[in-house]
Amino acid sequence: MPAAIRNLRNNPNLLFVRLPNLLSFICIVVGVVWLLLLPLNEYSRQTYISENALLPGQVHAYFTGSEQNIFRGYKKELEGLLNDGQARGGQKDEAEVTAAVSDKLQSILQAAGLKVATQKYEYTSAGITHRGENTYAIIHAPRGDATEAIVLVAPWKTADDELNLNGVTLALTLARYFKRWSLWSKDIIFLITPDSKTGTQAWIDAYHDMHPASVQPLPLKSGALQGALVIEYPFDHRFQSLHIVYDGVNGQLPNLDLFNTAVAIAGGQMGIGANLQEMWGHDDSYEHRLQTMFRGMTKQGLGYATGAHSSFMPYHIDAITLQTKGEGWEDEMALGRTIESLCRSLNNLLEHLHQSFFFYLLMQSNRFVSIGTYLPSAMLIAGNFTIMAIALWMRTGYYPETKPSANPKNEKAPTEEKPKMSSVAERHLALPLSLVVGLHLLGLLPLWVFNNIFHQYFTTTTYIFVVVDIVLPLLLAAILSNGLGLAKPIIPQQYHLIKSFSLLLLGLSLSTLATLNFSLSFMIGLLCAPLSFVTRLRGSAPFRLATSSLGLVLLNLVSPPTVLLGVCWYTGVSVEAVLTQAAFGWDVWGYDTCSLIANKHGITEADIEKFNKDTWAWLGCKQLYQGDFICLSSGKPPMPMALPQATCGPQVPGTVRPAKWADLAGLNPCASPKCCAFWGQCGVTELYCQKAGYRAPPAGPTATVKGATEAPKSLPTKTSAAGKSTGTSAKSQSTSKFTSKSKSTTKAGTLDVTTVTYKPTSTKTTKKWTPEPTVSQYPWTAPWEITMYSERNCEGDYYHLEGYNKKFLDDKGCLAVRGGLNSQYTETGVTCKWWTDNGFTWKSCDAGTLKKPESWVLKNGYCSVFSTDDCDCSDGWKTYHQPQGCYNATEKVWTPQWESLQCSIDGY
Known part of the structure; x- marks a missing residue:
């Protein structure tokens, strides 16, 4: 056995050429055969109901x-x-x-x-x-x-x-x-x-x-x-x-x-x-x-x-x-x-x-195969590229050392000893790495072009890229092989490194893709399989010319533009129709991941995890779903917005922020033996009390709030804040789409703690809040709260406002409720939302459809109502203060149009 290993090490042609080619070919064949076996009864299963x-x-x-x-x-x-x-x-x-x-x-x-x-x-x-x-x-x-x-x-x-x-x-x-x-x-x-x-x-x-x-x-x-x-x-x-x-x-x-x-x-x-x-x-x-x-x-x-x-x-x-x-x-x-x-x-x-x-x-x-059964077929095809990449890398480092044998007694010409792998050659990486990275980045050009031109030009542009796809490799090959006066010809080692890096990147990408979209990984791997066996030819000039021409035709037949044209011809669908559908998918079906969000904001995924470790209902980057809100900076997380239907936890209306954030999950506990889930409901089933991720964690100094994706997603957490503080608030963004680009985000950034501004738009909402208060700086008290209803007896759709300013602050405290809530006064944090009567629908902070409420509840504090958007009392105004229960509008009580408000906890 040792002798065989030595012979193998001293035979670079077998070790670096024949053996990798054989293994790669076996991987491809076994991968295809594996897929073809799946329809047999021995490899597939009868369907059944698991739930x-x-x-x-x-x-x-x-x-x-x-x-x-x-x-x-x-x-x-x-x-x-x-x-x-x-x-x-x-x-x-x-x-x-x-x-x-x-x-x-x-x-x-x-x-x-x-x-x-x-x-x-x-x-x-x-x-x-x-x-x-x-x-x-x-x-x-x-x-x-x-x-x-x-x-x-x-x-x-x-x-x-x-x-x-x-x-x-x-x-x-x-x-x-x-x-x-x-x-x-x-x-x-x-x-x-x-x-x-x-x-x-x-x-x-x-x-x-x-x-x-x-x-x-x-x-x-x-x-x-x-x-x-x-x-x-x-x-x-x-x-x-x-x-x-x-x-x-x-x-x-x-x-x-x-x-x-x-x-x-x-x-x-x-x-x-x-x-x-x-x-x-x-x-x-x-x-x-x-x-x-x-x-x-x-x-x-x-x-x-x-x-x-x-x-x-x-x-x-x-x-x-x-x-x-x-x-x-x-x-x-x-x-x-x-x-x-x-x-x-x-x-x-x-x-x-x-x-x-x-x-x-x-x-x-009634018959299927699961991922554990079919996944090896795509992995085997992806593995063939990795095998060839490793073999080419090792081949570039092989350096046969030759020494003339000294024979003083014989004057014959010195003979060379057999090559031995006693040293490793220096690898020239600059050109191969630059070329591979540059060509991959060049692939972004057709992506950008086809998503920024009109559909009428899709067919013509496709044929242009087909021509470029044929000419560009030939031109690059001529420049790299012969120089053509533009550069020095590359050495064989650099050629092998270019191929090694390309195949390694292809193999790693397909292996990862196979776990997400097996079919796409398998199809790409099968089409790219000939790339594993492309090599420099030796022999006579006519033989090289004929073989190279045949290989060039084969590679162009499996190239993406040719495959697109072939599929369109076979199915009878026009190229324009296919690319129009693809452009729509790119423009409309978008997604965000922690990686994309982190790159966009100059942070890392680890930073996002760290910033959100105490965020209420944070599921982690591995369970990021549409509608989630995440913090993008350090600081203290926002207080969850009060939910009208919540019966436990921090989102019960009227709940104030605890002095210690760790006590958040213990607020408004359920009556025994019920447990509180993180969406504010009590229950006794496994969903509430036992299943990991659903139950709100108990209060305590080390409590960490986490949640689960099955919870209601129609109530994303909003900001509720109060008081003056010297702390730093966290920046947040609504995450998003799991299929392509981010289409809509919501951000809230760090701000001067003396200003609170809300500027809602259709796609982006910039929201600012004051940080968590310190008890010694601001005496914590219940906020003023007012809820206005579209129907009598406090029923129907309603608009809820709450804040923490203690006194009326003249014109600086004016809240314009048409077209967005705008607050300019200090020492306050205002939360607002438009809710439907079922408690699960909300709009931005705009009460435009509720110009004259039929009823309202002022739970705490005082509110003056004005008929103008600048709190001008000359056109009509009225002050309300803590009525008992629901207050119905009557003809005897004159009520102005609800264009703006001034509210406070203690009044004048």
């Missing part, structure tokens, strides 16, 4: 009979509006038709007893403007606390751009039907959008307050979304089966339990066939399983949205689309009963779906 609370198909669905007449009536009304718009054509523009349809939808939903709201939006991408108006309504759960909700989506246009009249009509019918049931423990939201892409994205962005300026905020919200179902029924005849679409953006998938529940209810309870990946005649053979798996991998690898459900997944909301297919004997009532049973199953959930798989490959509606 027992779902109980699919265990309840009787009653959606039938008279509901069909309601369906037909609604459909006739909607058809009349659409036909009228088409008949009048030029006389009635699209905006008028849209307004008429929206009004009709609102009237139908309001007549059914639902709370209704609308949202207008506009997106611009690749020179195309997407605009529309969403209509949605909410059924508040009779047996719930408005902390959780289920969404039913019915787009007017399906993912295939077909009119979804039956789908919209069915949603309206289900809304009326669901309203009559008292069994719901979760709110039900019915969302009707103009299409399957922009409308849903605008609504879900605004629901989590991550929308751009061109998208209106939502005036009506509910709790944390537990799941979403999309209805697509685009034709008038009866259907044969249901096609379940589940692929999300960038390879994201819903929890497998949701898919399995839909299949179990459709096939088991309703007797409706369930299909996936457009495999209509699936006979459960190996070929059909493999074809289904490959279709799923293709959609996941390309990463585009396959329906309205795709917009929900970046927010960790499981969603699927139910599409009716074929011509059979199933009607809209059968689809309605399926949706009813699905909603009943989701209604049973005690916590967010989490027990089943989020990473899987489906090959039949």
